[in-house]
Amino acid sequence: MERSRGAVTGRGWVFAFLLLAGLTTSASARADSMGCKGRIVSTGDSRYEVKSVCGEPDDISQRVEYRTLRGRVAGPCTRQGDRIVCSQTREHVVEVVIDEWIYDFGRNRFIHYLTFEQGKLVSVRSGGYGHKPPAG
Numbered sequence: 001m002e003r004s005r006g007a008v009t010g011r012g013w014v015f016a017f018l019l020l021a022g023l024t025t026s027a028s029a030r031a032d033s034m035g036c037k038g039r040i041v042s043t044g045d046s047r048y049e050v051k052s053v054c055g056e057p058d059d060i061s062q063r064v065e066y067r068t069l070r071g072r073v074a075g076p077c078t079r080q081g082d083r084i085v086c087s088q089t090r091e092h093v094v095e096v097v098i099d100e101w102i103y104d105f106g107r108n109r110f111i112h113y114l115t116f117e118q119g120k121l122v123s124v125r126s127g128g129y130g131h132k133p134p135a136g
Contacts, residue, residue: 034103034112034124045121047099050114057101057114058132065096104130 033042036054051057068091075088099116111130115123 032124034114036103041121041124043121043123047116047119047121050101050121054103058104059102061100063098063100065098066093067096068093104132106130106132 033040034054039053041050041053070089070091072087073090074086077084077086079085096117097119099119101114101116103112103114105112107130109130111127113123113125113127114121115125
């Protein structure tokens with residue numbers, strides 16, 4: 001049986017899939033971390049840890065969000081149609097402090113936007129190239 005030149009074999013598909021999966025995984029790993037002064041900060045780090053590695057950010061803003069949390073808790077048993085339910089849904093509102101930090105490492109590197117919730121790093125995004133002149 002003759003294969004056409006452009007045809008991808010079963011092994012080729014597996015290789016292509018693994019390559020794509022690896023690229024996707026490595027891209028998402030980089031999206032939640034940032035390099036500073038030869039070290040890495042990543043999600044889960046505290047504001048203190050980030051500041052001790054990267055120094056003072058170029059800009060800081062803070063806001064408060066109120067989020068409603070829902071959960072099931074044990075409660076008196078009640079009949080609901082054919083079922084007996086012994087829990088209730090409870091809601092409560094929590095205050096979440098959100099800090100947004102911006103690092104501008106200069107014209108040759110991307111600006112990084114860091115988001116902290118309750119003092120822990122939850123997101124690192126990259127923007128366009130920085131604006132500051134090179135250090136030196």
